[in-house]
Structure formats: C-alpha cells, structure tokens
Amino acid sequence: MVAQKFNKGTYLEWYRSMLLQRRFEERAGMLYGQQKIRGFCHLYIGQEAVSAGMMSALKPEDKIITAYRDHGLGLARGMNSRECMAELYGKRTGSSKGKGGSMHFFSKEKNFMGGHGIVGAQIPMGAGIAFAEKYNETGAVCATMFGDGAARQGALHEAFNMAMTWKLPVIFICENNYYAMGTSVERTSNVDEIYKLGYAFEMPAEPVNGMVVEEVHQAMAAAAERGRKGEGPTFLEIRTYRYKGHSMSDPQKYRTKKEVEEYKDMDPLITVKAHILKKKYANAKWFETLEQEIKAEVDDAVEFAENSPFPEADELFEDVYVQEDYPFLS
C-alpha cells in the first residue's frame, strides 16, 4: 500500500482515542469483577487501531453498525464516556436508557446504529442502511462490521450478494481477531483468508493489518471513496487481536500466553506513541497529561454511572412501540 502521510493532529487524535478506549475498558473489566456491570461484556482491548483508523477515514454523516464488541467503536465515534458507562451499569442515563447494556450501544446523534447481539445479523442490516443512503442519494456510506465468527453465517453471503448486485455504498469490515469465541478461524472453514470470501461476489476485497492504524485509515478511506462514487461495496478483512477473552468468563485455553504476548509487542498504543515521540509531535509531558485527563474522564464516567438511577419498573413498557397508547396485556 502506498504510504500516506498523516499530520500531527491525526496522530494525537488516534492516540487519544485509543487510550480512552483502553482505559475505559480496563475499568469496565474491573467493574465487571466487582459485579457493577452484569450480563455479557465483550472487551475490545487490543483492537483499538481498527476503530481509531476507521473513524478518521469516515465522515460524520456516514453510518456505522457493528456486533456486540461495541464499546471501543462507540467511544471512538464520539459517544461520551458517561452515557457509555451508565449503559454498562444499566442506568437510565445510559445511551439506551439502561435497556441495551454492553452489547447494544446506539447513538443516533453520532450515526452509530448499534451494537447487535445476534452474530452476523447486522451484516444485512448494514447493507440496508447503505441501501437507504443510495435511495436518498446522500453520498454517505455505511461501515458494516463483524467478527471472523460472523463470516461463517449465511447472512453474510446473502448480504454480500445483494450489496454487489445493487452496488450499495457499504464497507464490509471483518475484524478478524482469529477466534470465534474459542474456535480458531482455520477450524471453521477451508477458507481461512477471510477476505477471499468477497471474491465469490467479485467484490473488491483485501486483507489489512489491523495493528497499524495508518493502514486501517488508508484502506477505509479508499473503500469509502468507492462507495461515495457509486462503485459499490468493498470488503476489508482487518486482522487484529483481542488481548482479553471472548467475554468475561473465558478461560482462554484455546491459545497460548506466548501468542498473546507477541501481539502485545505490536500494540498500537506503543507504536503510535513511539511515532509521535520520534516525530516530536508531543513530548513525555503531553502523554502524562493525557493519561491524567483520561483517568479523570473515566473516573467521572464511573461516578456518573454510580450516581445515576436505575430505570423505574414502568419504563419497561416504554420504547417497545412507537405507539404511545399500545394496549399491553397485564
């Protein structure tokens, strides 16, 4: 890939975004241990270069839809830490009023269209979101994200086929972290280079190094450009790695500690920081201040969530139907 130059502002924003995601989720993991956060909780830690590189390549009017590993993406898209933490707590001040939880972050304001819990269900939905953009001739695209596990769902093939047939402005992004829960990619298919699935539909497709934020940005920008020009979908297999288990209760017996440590050596927070220092975009003091600011932001989010009320029982009957006087049975 032709190296593209990125400016100081972009690097500093990438680092800020990735550090916020990392620190927010480290805290979320701790709070899960304290049973402040319940249900399922899938951490994004290790994959932050994907979200950071994506967001810098997209426009505010573009749409994003993803699976249940959604905290990092929501934060990277600009959802605020307070509404995100409150949602993890199940509080009414949360982004989904405490009704969605970890797996269902949504922000209409930020065009972040979930947070979806059924593996692969968001793939045709993302094509449908893009369908509406094309129908309304907006020039916006929809980034439709899923994991390597979802790449084996039939929904992917149906959505790829129609998106290509109708030239929908969608970017399909497989965040390949190599494990569908505990089952490695090569154990789920004869085709272990996932991007090649796009070739069945003659869809432009390529692998991307998801540990390198610059590469993610460039691939996304090129795919978005294709979509905006009416040239249809692109499929990016972004190869990344999650340091934590699939969810909080995962003993991770399917991989070695050595493998995890090898990926941590490529950690995008380390490499981006090194680049910033080398280029003298910022000094050690800046990093120290940023750490403190982000710690304060996460502390504030936790305090906000702690102090927020749970939804009242009768709020269960709100947001089920748009119709306000729907006659629920009792």
Add this chain to the structure above:
Amino acid sequence: MREAIREAMSEEMRRDERVFLMGEEVAEYNGAYKVSQGMLDEFGEKRVIDTPIAELGFAGIGVGAAMNGLRPIVEFMTWNFALLASDQIINSAAKMLQMSGGQYGCPIVFRGPNGTAGQLAATHSNSYEYMYAHVPGLKVISISNPYDAKGLMKSAIRDEDPVVFMESEVMYSDMGEVPEEEYLIPIGVADVKRAGSDVTIVAWNKMMKVALEAAAELAKEGIEAEVIDLRTIRPMDYDTVINSVKKTNRLIIVEEAPPFSAISSELSHVVQFRAFDHLDYPVMRINGADTPVAYAPTLVEAYLPKVSEVVKAAKGSLYR
C-alpha cells in the same frame, strides 16, 4: 383481493417517496401471485425491487433501510419461507426500538400469504400468526376480505412500528366492494361481521369463511350466531369479543393453526378471566389438527377446521 392490496401499496407509494416494495418476483414477473402487477411500470426499479431467493438477507436489508429513514414493504412469497427471515423480524425489527432506548425505530411491513392453500404439503401450509403475535414489539394483521385488506394495509404502511401482514393464496381472487375514496382501518379493531344473540364465533383470515358458513347453517335451525373477524391479532381487540360474549354467553374460536400455544389459547384465557360470570358453557375452539399438514386431499380435509365442527360446537354450547 390482490387489487385491493396493490391499490393500498400504490396509493401509499404515491403519497410517500420513502415507501418501496421488495421481494422475490415482485417486479418483472409482476408478483408470484400478481399482487404487485403493474407496479414496476408505475414506480420503476428503484422502488419495486426483485430480490434473489434470500429471505434472511433481504429482510435484514429491509430492517436496515427502515432504521435509516425509509419505509419498506417486504413481500415474502409465503410466510412459510419467512421462517428463514424470522431472526430479522423477531430479533431485529421487533426489538430495535427498545435496544436503542427509543433512538431507532423500524417502520416496516412484512407481508405475504399464510396458511394452507390446497395440497401444498407440510412445509408450505403453515399459519404463523401465533408465532409473531407472541413477540412484543410487533403488530400482526391477518385479513379476510378486500375491504379490510386495503384499509389495514394502508394503516400498516403508515404505522411507525413493524407490522406483520398475513394474506392467503386462496383468497387473492376473492371479490369484494372497495370504495373509490380513500379510507383507513385502524390496527387493533375487530369487526362484527354478523350480528347474533345466541353464540359468538371468532375467526380471522380464511377461517372467516368457515365461521360465516357455519353461522348460515345455524341460522337454518333458528340459532343466531354473532361472527367476529379479529382482523388484527396483535394488539387483540378483546373488548369486542367480550362484549359479544356478555350478550351470547358462549364463544367458539375457529383457527387454522394447530391448537397448542395458539391464538385461541390466548383468547380463551382472557375471555374466561374477564367474562367468567357471563359464560354459560366452556369456551370451545376448532383448530387445525395437532399434526403437520399432509399432501393427500383426504388428509388436508382431515387437518382443516370444518363447518360441521363449528356447527356441532355451537349447538353443543346451547345444549342442542
């Protein structure tokens, strides 16, 4: 009937640019059952869209389009095929508003024929009102005549919530009066099709034919049945049924689906709970058999609710 549904869709598409129709064979073939005949010519391929045979995929595309500001009508060639799409209907469309804390709704109509239609054997003959009506977040309509079909389809398209709309292959050629002027029928309101004071018979979709025939038979013997067409399954118009039961003190429910966990089970419970003192006889129901539908004509006949069974139940409730 097919013209009534087509008129409803076409009128709404003329009225609202956001409405479009997608499904298998809806455009160039003019509809597998000719419901959408001529619509491609009028609205063009942008708004009348042939899909590949991929129910899960195009239902999901419909859901995404609805979340993002459009108002899709998604046609299934039959509701039997929509089982493949049920994840998108039940998990995505029905729950989107709640999961997003009210941020994203899903104004979409899923429509197509439902139930038996001749000798189509086990996989093509099922009635799925009970399944979708079980799901909070959905509204379920099941129509029996052209007038209701048009008025309810227009309401369904304008509704902000996801609507499941059930028709019948064997009723598409049915004829009925439909007014020239525009009209809408509210969702959630049943219709008393025949007034009577001796026994109440409730049905919907093509079981209305069985109910009305049974009422005609009963009339010959001096028994006046009140026949109610539910029209909307969810939300159900219990009040209309209960008001009738308060008058007749007897209720027979006719349902094409098998009896276990059926719509008739639900209605029976509510009626015994809310009108216990008014019942002079246990609530009776005539359902399809507790089996898959089979191919042979004798077995289809054996499966389906029959006029004679309804007549017998009604007379039994009157101790006659």
